[in-house]
Amino acid sequence: MSTSxxxxxxxxxxxxxxxxxxxxxxHRIADLAGLSKSSVLYHFSSKETLLEAAVAPAIRRxxxxxxxxxxxxxxxxxxxxFLVEFVDFILQYRREVHMFINQGPSLVDVPVIDRGNExxxxxxxxxxxxxxxxxxxxxxxxxxxxxxxxxxIQESHGLEAAPVDETRAALxxxxxxxxxxxxxxxxxxxx
Amino acid sequence: MSTSxxxxxxxxxxxxxxxxxxxxxxHRIADLAGLSKSSVLYHFSSKETLLEAAVAPAIRRxxxxxxxxxxxxxxxxxxxxFLVEFVDFILQYRREVHMFINQGPSLVDVPVIDRGNExxxxxxxxxxxxxxxxxxxxxxxxxxxxxxxxxxIQESHGLEAAPVDETRAALxxxxxxxxxxxxxxxxxxxx
DNA sequence: ACAGTTCCTGACCGATCGGTCAGTTAGCGT
DNA sequence: ACGCTAACTGACCGATCGGTCAGGAACTGT
Numbered sequence: 001m002s003t004s005x006x007x008x009x010x011x012x013x014x015x016x017x018x019x020x021x022x023x024x025x026x027h028r029i030a031d032l033a034g035l036s037k038s039s040v041l042y043h044f045s046s047k048e049t050l051l052e053a054a055v056a057p058a059i060r061r062x063x064x065x066x067x068x069x070x071x072x073x074x075x076x077x078x079x080x081x082f083l084v085e086f087v088d089f090i091l092q093y094r095r096e097v098h099m100f101i102n103q104g105p106s107l108v109d110v111p112v113i114d115r116g117n118e119x120x121x122x123x124x125x126x127x128x129x130x131x132x133x134x135x136x137x138x139x140x141x142x143x144x145x146x147x148x149x150x151x152x153i154q155e156s157h158g159l160e161a162a163p164v165d166e167t168r169a170a171l172x173x174x175x176x177x178x179x180x181x182x183x184x185x186x187x188x189x190x191x
Numbered sequence: 192m193s194t195s196x197x198x199x200x201x202x203x204x205x206x207x208x209x210x211x212x213x214x215x216x217x218h219r220i221a222d223l224a225g226l227s228k229s230s231v232l233y234h235f236s237s238k239e240t241l242l243e244a245a246v247a248p249a250i251r252r253x254x255x256x257x258x259x260x261x262x263x264x265x266x267x268x269x270x271x272x273f274l275v276e277f278v279d280f281i282l283q284y285r286r287e288v289h290m291f292i293n294q295g296p297s298l299v300d301v302p303v304i305d306r307g308n309e310x311x312x313x314x315x316x317x318x319x320x321x322x323x324x325x326x327x328x329x330x331x332x333x334x335x336x337x338x339x340x341x342x343x344i345q346e347s348h349g350l351e352a353a354p355v356d357e358t359r360a361a362l363x364x365x366x367x368x369x370x371x372x373x374x375x376x377x378x379x380x381x382x
Numbered sequence: 383a384c385a386g387t388t389c390c391t392g393a394c395c396g397a398t399c400g401g402t403c404a405g406t407t408a409g410c411g412t
Numbered sequence: 413a414c415g416c417t418a419a420c421t422g423a424c425c426g427a428t429c430g431g432t433c434a435g436g437a438a439c440t441g442t
Contacts (some may be wrong), residue, residue, distance in 0.1 A: 018296060018297055020215075020293075020294065020297055022210075023213035025428075025429065027428085027430095036390070037391095038431095041431065042250045042388095042389070042391095047429075047431090056196060059207075083351075102292075102293040103211065106210045134353045135361035135364060136343055137350070138361045139361075139365055140343070141337070141341040141345070142223070142334070144335035144337075145344060146336050147333055147334075147335075147337070149292065149340045150332040150336055150337075153296075153336060154332070162325045162329075170325050170329045170330075173326060176371070178365075191341070196421080216399065217400075217401090226420075229402090229420070230419070230420050230421070232401065234419090236401090238399095238400065362400075369393085384440100384441105384442085386439100386441085387439085387440075388438085389439100390437080391434105391436075392434100392435095392436105393423075393427100393433090394434105395430105395433100396431095397430090398428085398429070398430100399426105400427090400428100401425085401426095402423105402424085403421105404422100405422095405423105405424090406420080407421095408417105408420100409417090409419100410413090410432105411414100411416105411417105412414080412429085
């Protein structure tokens, strides 16, 4: 089957994440793929379609994770399950997450990006409803945002890449610790 | 004195942070300032000059913070002083930090951005030299990156803005906790 | 050998980009 | 009244952007 489409999707995703959607031309994507700009537009009818194809799988997966989170009550077990799912998610979809962190707000009115932004809002709303103090909300934002940002900058700045297993374990540890005080009982958050 | 230059700097900074440097045209900046594109180029000889003027103060301040950090040994007091300086820095220069997080790697060969990227590397190297395990390094990245990201997304997605004092206090608390295990003694990082 | 489909290409289009330049307006010192 | 300068503008430039279109090469089934 046509492997060109998949190549283009991957190349475009990398470039969109690193140089930005506006900063990446179809010509450049074509060059990196060893094709002409016309060929890119043969596989994807527009630049926006290419963007959509690039991030759609990640958005679908994130929707699943959120559905599972909202389906049950927030028990400690459920919270830990979400945490592991989230860490694996950003590990698997680094580039997509990178794109979203950087350009989600600026790429409004692109349908697939809007769907992704809605997911972010859903996630924020969910934890806003399950947290009380400002510090708790920020704790949550720093954990999730920081974890995602950490992986992005790590390959973006080309820093030393630790083994995936070790990275995964460290992430789960840190996030568990950061979000530990959060829970149904309101008095367990002592300063 | 000419307030137009300052207006343009501020407007450009906001747009660069939100829509990206490549995604912001001089025409749009001019419109937002109520001027013509030619007038923008009268005050700043090029788009790059405008970018430079916009982020220069933040980079200068960050350089000072790093100088102070590297001048002394990393005592607990020094670490806390750095932490407070860092929190105040990202609170004061939100938009610049936002720009850097998102587009620092993609805007290479712009001199002022390169200087900023060097600062990031300096900071990373410094803490890489003062940390041992992978988890410690990640803890550091999540803390600093997450704190910066949190403030960006908060005004970028237009979420509820907590009072500055409360935000500041919460940030300092969380970062202190996250970086607490780090220090000269190697055995204080128990799992 | 023929037609059909897939994949790909160069030439071309209008729009927009950053940037240049000649010229206009307004204020200020003399 | 005069000239000087700072602030600003519209017209224009080459380059590049995303996208269209007619057509060529390669592979298929018949």
